[in-house]
Amino acid sequence: MxxxxxxxxxxxDQAPGGxxxxxxxxxxxxxxxxxxxxxxxxxxxxxxxxxxxxxxxxxxxxxxxxxxxxxxxxxxxxxxxxxxxxxxxxxxxxxxxxxxxxxxxxxxxxxxxxxxxxxxxxxxxxxxxxxxxxxxxxxxxxxxxxxxxxxxxxxxxxxxxxxxxxxxxxxxxxxxxxxxxxxxxxLRARLQERDRMLAERVTIERQMLELTRASALGSIAATVAHELNQPLSAAANYMAAIRLSPGSDARLCDLTAAAEQQLQRAGEIIRRIRRMVRQNDLVLENRSVATSIEEALNLVQAAAPRLLPPVTIEVAPEANLARFDNVQIVQVLANLLRNAGEACQRYEDAVVRVTAERQDPEEVTIRVIDNGPGVPAEQRHLLFQPGLGKGGSDTGGGLGLGLAISHHLIEGHGGRIWAEQTPGGGATFAFTIPAARQTEAAPPA
CATH class of the missing domain: 3.30.450.40 (GAF domain)
Incomplete structure (x- = not known):
C-alpha cells in the first residue's frame, strides 16, 4: 500500500496484475x-x-x-x-x-x-x-x-x-x-533571414552596379579626355598658325579664329565632363580591412561559387585599420579576386592570397596574388586603360573595364594601383588606401 x-x-509503481x-x-x-x-x-x-x-x-x-x-x-x-x-x-x-x-x-x-x-x-x-x-x-x-x-x-x-x-x-x-x-x-526564421540577406545582397549588387556604371563613365571620360587633348590642342595650334600666317585675308582669319575657339571649347567640355564624373560620393571612414576583404570574397563566391581556388587572407595587425569607402574598395577587391579566379581556372594547384601590410605610415598596401600564368612585363602599363586588357593573369577578351574602374576608384581615394612581378610566377595586383586616422572611432562591424 x-x-x-x-x-x-x-x-x-502500480501493483502488477491490476x-x-x-x-x-x-x-x-x-x-x-x-x-x-x-x-x-x-x-x-x-x-x-x-x-x-x-x-x-x-x-x-x-x-x-x-x-x-x-x-x-x-x-x-x-x-x-x-x-x-x-x-x-x-x-x-x-x-x-x-x-x-x-x-x-x-x-x-x-x-x-x-x-x-x-x-x-x-x-x-x-x-x-x-x-x-x-x-x-x-x-x-x-x-x-x-x-x-x-x-x-x-x-x-x-x-x-x-x-x-x-x-x-x-x-x-x-x-x-x-x-x-x-x-x-x-524554418520560418531561417527563411526570413535568408530573404533579408537576399534583399541586402540585391541592394548591394544594385549599388555596386550603379557605382560600376558611374565609375566606367569616369574611366572612359578620363581616357577620352586624355586621348583627345593632344589632337584638339594640335588642331587649335594649326588653326592659329593659319590665322597668323602671312598673306591670310580677313575672311580666312575670321574662319580660323572661329574654328580655334570651337576646338578650345570642345576641350573644355571634355575637361568639365571629366571633373563632373569624378565627383564621387565617397564615404571615408575608419574601417576593418580584413572585414572588407571577407565581404568581397563572399560577394565573388556568391556570384560564381566555383570560380575561386582556395583563398588565404593575411592582414598584418598594424594594417587592419584604414580610411576608405567600403562599397568602392569591396568592388576593387571583388574585381581583382574575380580576375585572379578566371586566370587560375586551368591550374589544379591554384591558390590566391590577399595580403595587407603597412609599408608607409600614411597608407595601407593591399595585394591580390595568384599563381596563374602571370602578366607579361610589357603589358602591365596597359592593364588599367579601358578596352586594352581584361586584367588579372589573363589579358584576353572582355571589355577591359574592371581594372580601369578599379584604377578610377583608387585614384578617388588618393591611392595608387599597379601590377608587379610575382616571385615564383603568377600575377600580383597591389593598391594603396589611406591609413586610418587614430582620432576617429573604431571601424564599423
Missing part, C-alpha cells in the same frame, strides 16, 4: 479532435486552451500547466484554472522543484493522489491550490526534454487507468505538435 505521506508515484479500464469511445473521439487541432496549430498555447476546454468536463479536470524547458529550468507557457497571483509565483520552476520540476529531472511521468492528506513538500503548491490529484508527464522528443504537461482535479483524489492512458496519449500528441511548431518557427 502506498505511503499516504508521499502520495506521489509513477505509473509503473485490472485496467479500457479507454472509452468518448476518449477516442476526444483524442481524434485534439490531434486534428494540434496538427493545424501554429501556436501551442491557444491549442492547449481549446483542448482543455474540450476535455475539462469529460475528464473532470480543474487546472492544467504547460511548462517549456529553456535549458536551465521550466517557464510557464500555457495554463488554465489558476489565479494571476499563482501564475506570477510559479512562472518559472527550477529543475527538481515541485511535481513539474521533479518530472523534468526524472524524465518520467508522475501521479499525485490524495494530495490534501499529504505532507510531501513537492506537493505543497498543488495542495495550496486545493488539488486532490495531479498527473504530470515530460514532453520528450528523441530523448530531448521540450517541457512538461500537467493536469489536476479537485473533485476526486485519483485518476483511473483509462484517464491516465488518455492523458498520456494526449501528451504524446502535444509533444509532436510542440516539436513540429518549433521546427516550423525555426
Amino acid at each position: 502506498l505511503n499516504r505521506r508521499s502520495a506521489l508515484f509513477r505509473p509503473s 485490472a485496467e479500464e479500457a479507454p472509452s469511445y468518448r476518449f477516442l473521439e476526444l483524442l481524434a479532435v485534439s490531434a486534428r487541432d494540434l496538427l493545424q496549430a501554429d501556436d501551442l498555447a491557444p491549442a492547449l486552451d481549446r483542448i482543455f476546454g474540450l476535455i475539462r468536463s469529460e475528464v473532470e479536470l480543474d487546472v492544467f500547466f504547460h511548462y517549456a524547458f529553456d535549458g536551465n529550468g521550466l517557464d510557464l507557457d500555457a495554463w488554465a484554472g489558476i489565479t494571476p497571483e499563482q501564475v506570477a509565483d510559479w512562472s518559472h520552476v527550477p529543475i527538481g522543484i515541485a511535481i513539474c520540476g521533479g518530472v523534468a529531472e526524472s524524465l518520467t511521468p508522475m501521479i499525485a493522489r490524495d494530495i490534501q492528506q499529504s505532507d510531501d513538500p513537492r506537493l505543497a503548491y498543488a495542495k495550496g491550490m486545493g488539488l486532490d490529484a495531479c498527473f504530470c508527464t515530460p514532453l520528450l522528443h528523441n530523448n530531448v526534454l521540450l517541457g512538461t504537461l500537467a493536469f489536476g482535479r479537485r473533485a476526486r483524489a485519483s485518476f483511473t487507468d483509462a484517464e491516465i492512458q488518455f492523458l498520456q496519449t494526449l501528451a504524446s500528441y502535444v509533444t509532436l505538435a510542440k516539436h513540429r511548431i518549433g521546427v516550423d518557427q525555426e
Whole structure:
C-alpha cells in the first residue's frame, strides 16, 4: 500500500496484475479532435486552451500547466484554472522543484493522489491550490526534454487507468505538435533571414552596379579626355598658325579664329565632363580591412561559387585599420579576386592570397596574388586603360573595364594601383588606401 505521506508515484509503481479500464469511445473521439487541432496549430498555447476546454468536463479536470524547458529550468507557457497571483509565483520552476520540476529531472511521468492528506513538500503548491490529484508527464522528443504537461482535479483524489492512458496519449500528441511548431518557427526564421540577406545582397549588387556604371563613365571620360587633348590642342595650334600666317585675308582669319575657339571649347567640355564624373560620393571612414576583404570574397563566391581556388587572407595587425569607402574598395577587391579566379581556372594547384601590410605610415598596401600564368612585363602599363586588357593573369577578351574602374576608384581615394612581378610566377595586383586616422572611432562591424 502506498505511503499516504508521499502520495506521489509513477505509473509503473502500480501493483502488477491490476485490472485496467479500457479507454472509452468518448476518449477516442476526444483524442481524434485534439490531434486534428494540434496538427493545424501554429501556436501551442491557444491549442492547449481549446483542448482543455474540450476535455475539462469529460475528464473532470480543474487546472492544467504547460511548462517549456529553456535549458536551465521550466517557464510557464500555457495554463488554465489558476489565479494571476499563482501564475506570477510559479512562472518559472527550477529543475527538481515541485511535481513539474521533479518530472523534468526524472524524465518520467508522475501521479499525485490524495494530495490534501499529504505532507510531501513537492506537493505543497498543488495542495495550496486545493488539488486532490495531479498527473504530470515530460514532453520528450528523441530523448530531448521540450517541457512538461500537467493536469489536476479537485473533485476526486485519483485518476483511473483509462484517464491516465488518455492523458498520456494526449501528451504524446502535444509533444509532436510542440516539436513540429518549433521546427516550423525555426524554418520560418531561417527563411526570413535568408530573404533579408537576399534583399541586402540585391541592394548591394544594385549599388555596386550603379557605382560600376558611374565609375566606367569616369574611366572612359578620363581616357577620352586624355586621348583627345593632344589632337584638339594640335588642331587649335594649326588653326592659329593659319590665322597668323602671312598673306591670310580677313575672311580666312575670321574662319580660323572661329574654328580655334570651337576646338578650345570642345576641350573644355571634355575637361568639365571629366571633373563632373569624378565627383564621387565617397564615404571615408575608419574601417576593418580584413572585414572588407571577407565581404568581397563572399560577394565573388556568391556570384560564381566555383570560380575561386582556395583563398588565404593575411592582414598584418598594424594594417587592419584604414580610411576608405567600403562599397568602392569591396568592388576593387571583388574585381581583382574575380580576375585572379578566371586566370587560375586551368591550374589544379591554384591558390590566391590577399595580403595587407603597412609599408608607409600614411597608407595601407593591399595585394591580390595568384599563381596563374602571370602578366607579361610589357603589358602591365596597359592593364588599367579601358578596352586594352581584361586584367588579372589573363589579358584576353572582355571589355577591359574592371581594372580601369578599379584604377578610377583608387585614384578617388588618393591611392595608387599597379601590377608587379610575382616571385615564383603568377600575377600580383597591389593598391594603396589611406591609413586610418587614430582620432576617429573604431571601424564599423
